[in-house]
Amino acid sequence: MGNKVLILGGGISGLAASIYLASKGFDVELFEKNEKFGGKANELVSNSFRFDTGPSLITMPFVIDELFQSVNKNLSDFLKINRLEILCKYFFSDGSEFIAYSNKEKLLAEFENFSNVSQKKFEQYLSSTKRIYDLTADIFLINPIHELKILFNKKSFRTLLHLNELQLFKTMHEMNQSFFENKKLIQLFDRYATYVGSDPHQTPATFNIIQHVEYNLGGFTIDGGIYNLVRALEKLAVEVGVKLHKNSKVEKIFVNNKRVKGILVNGNEIESNIVLSAMDVLYTYSLMDKVNSREYNRYKKLELSSSALVFYWGVKINSESLTMHNIIFSNDYRKEFQQIFRDKVIPDDPTIYIYISSKHNMNDAPENHENWFVMINVPSKIELFREIEISNKIKENLIKKIANVVGIDISDKIVFEEILDPRKINFLTSSVEGALYGPASHSILSIFFRQRNKSSSISGLYFCGGTAHPGGGIALVILSAKIASELIAKSQK
Ligand SMILES: Cc1cc2nc3c(=O)[nH]c(=O)nc-3n(C[C@H](O)[C@H](O)[C@H](O)COP(=O)(O)OP(=O)(O)OC[C@H]3O[C@@H](n4cnc5c(N)ncnc54)[C@H](O)[C@@H]3O)c2cc1C
Known part of the structure; x- marks a missing residue:
């Protein structure tokens, strides 16, 4: 085909799209502003500690596998992905604990012990989340939802026949509450709204498919750390002929007569009539002159998803009661989300x-030490983090809470520290207000109003990544890269 595609942004979605497009015969150039690829999925190596700075859990690894297969490569020659034996350990403020095992029998037994709810009830819950997944994945995750042909194909019509099962008009919390009385169980399952940076009391219950993805399909890790995925994608992109440019900040996107014409990078104009942005959608629009389209005007009004405050601590400890993934719940979950989304303050x-x-990669910390990535959800509001002291105040609270609930006092055991806050997320990745997933998923319309992968107003402009359809998270951004590259290929036929 020989057509040139310029990809803006070298996070996971940009790298994945570059591979998909190269596999389709396009001449692909990718521009990344930073000196390393990965975007939000990055790595911090310092003082003998190594940290994954962003994503920490892999789900739907078949999506990664499919990407490698698209260029006839074996994923296992590049990466070792392991199923976790324990998905997560949960700590509640009343001192109770719950271990989410991967093994179904152990998991069901743990549920029963923890809540006195029958195993059958859990199985019913998990199969209802599977049912929603089976009905919706094809439309909501795997295909370009905005393409009318897809939206009105036979399978979609079949889905519409089961509209009542899609749980579109209940919230995640309401559906969880309809299954369980135990408040801690409801909190545990409500937590999955945070995987899309949203509030379970506002997010449609359709998003309870996340529980199916984690409990039925499994949670995974990567040998050597999540950043090895970025290394593998970079290597693969080079092997399939993508021209990768680091330290190349895109300063402008040229549009003329509603057609994309090229970009300005490090002061150089590069022409192309196909541009795929793998950067934050709102930020992408800010690089164009006078955008005034319906899709943009609708998109910019959407409420933002949450951001994160992360402490990377090197800790002199061997914490036997913690596992690789741990959650220490707040006392009042509803209030926590109200503070994040309604009041826009840091939850107390x-x-x-x-x-x-x-715990898995011994080399990530020196002997008798561990690398703790300690994260809380915060509003996407850079202004809240103008003063450095704010993080120190929060740090004190977190250390106290960890000591009180888990019984581990690390106050004099932290030997290394780095902090990531919304301001820094914005600076490093151009994510508007440091939002992790672009728009929040607080109504069913937010699925349709997310940026479509092919612009409806600017010809030749495409989008992929966590702020576009179908959404954020490693698997979804790879799916978005696949959808965008298929749309580009289709437009050239
Ligand atoms: C703290 C944290 C925890 C997370 N946890 C998980 C998890 O456990 N599991 C999971 O699946 N997901 C998780 N996520 C979300 C996941 O990391 C993202 O959804 C995904 O990595 C987004 O990839 P992306 O390619 O869409 O965007 P990004 O990673 O944001 O990539 C955008 C790229 O564009 C580049 N760029 C920006 N401006 C310019 C410019 N002007 N010119 C050139 N390049 C530019 C940026 O530098 C960046 O590399 C987490 C994210 C964070 C921050």
Whole structure:
């Protein structure tokens, strides 16, 4: 085909799209502003500690596999992906604990012990989340939902016949509440809204498919760390002929008569009538002159998803009671989300996520030490983090809470520290206000109003990545790269 495609942004979605497009015969150039690829999925190596700075859990690894297969490569020659034995350990403020095992029998037994709810009830719950997945994945995740042909194909019509089962008009919380009375169980399952940076009390129950993805399809890790996925994608992109440019900040996207014409990078104009943005959607629009289209005007009004405050701590400890993924829940979950989304303040009693990759990769921390990635959800509002002291105040609270609930006092055991806050996320990845997933998923319309993968107003402009359809997270951004590259290929036929 020989047509040139310029890809803007070298996060996971940009790299994945470059491979898909090269496999289709396009001449692909990718521009990344930073000196390393990966975007939000990055790595911090310092003082003998190694941290994955962003994503820490892999789901739907078949999506990664499919990407490698598209260029006739074996994923296993590049990466070793392992199923986790324990998905996550949960700590509640009343001192109770719940271990989410991968093994179904152990998981069901743990549920029963924890809540006195019958195993059958859990199986019913998990099969109802599977049912929603089976009905919706094809339309909502795997295909370009905005293409009318897809939306009105036979399979979609069949889905519409089961509209009541899609749980479009209940929230995640309401559906969880309809299954369980136990407040802690509801909190546990409500938590999955945070995988799309959203509030379970506002997010449609359709998103309870995330539980199916994690409990039925499994949670995974990568040998050597999640960043090895980025290394593998970079290597593969080079092998299939993609021209990768680091330290290449895109400063402008040229549009003339509603047609994309090229870009400005490091002061050089590069022409192309196909441009695929794998950067934040709102930021992408800011690089064009006078955008005033319906899709943009609709998109810019959407509420943003949450952001994160992450402490990367090197800790002199061997924490036996923690596993690789741990959650310490807040006392009042509803209030926590109201503070994040309604009041736009940092929650006073945040749920704490602790990811310790050195539990699996021994080399990630020196002997008798661990690498703690300690994260809380915060509003996407850079202004809140103008003052450095704010993180120190939060740090004190987190250390106290970890000591109180888990019984581990690390106050004099932190030997290394780095902090990532919304301001820094914005600076490093151009994510508007540091939002992790672009728009929040607070209504069913937000699925349709997410940026479509092929612009409806600017010819030749395409989008992929966590802020476009179908959404954020490693698997979904690879799917978005696949959808966008298929749309580009189709437009050239
Ligand atoms: C703290 C944290 C925890 C997370 N946890 C998980 C998890 O456990 N599991 C999961 O699946 N997902 C998780 N995510 C989400 C996941 O990381 C993202 O959805 C995914 O990595 C987004 O990839 P992307 O390619 O769409 O965007 P990005 O990673 O944001 O990539 C955009 C790229 O564009 C580049 N760029 C920006 N401006 C320019 C410019 N002007 N010129 C050139 N390049 C530019 C950026 O530098 C960046 O490399 C997490 C994210 C964070 C931050």
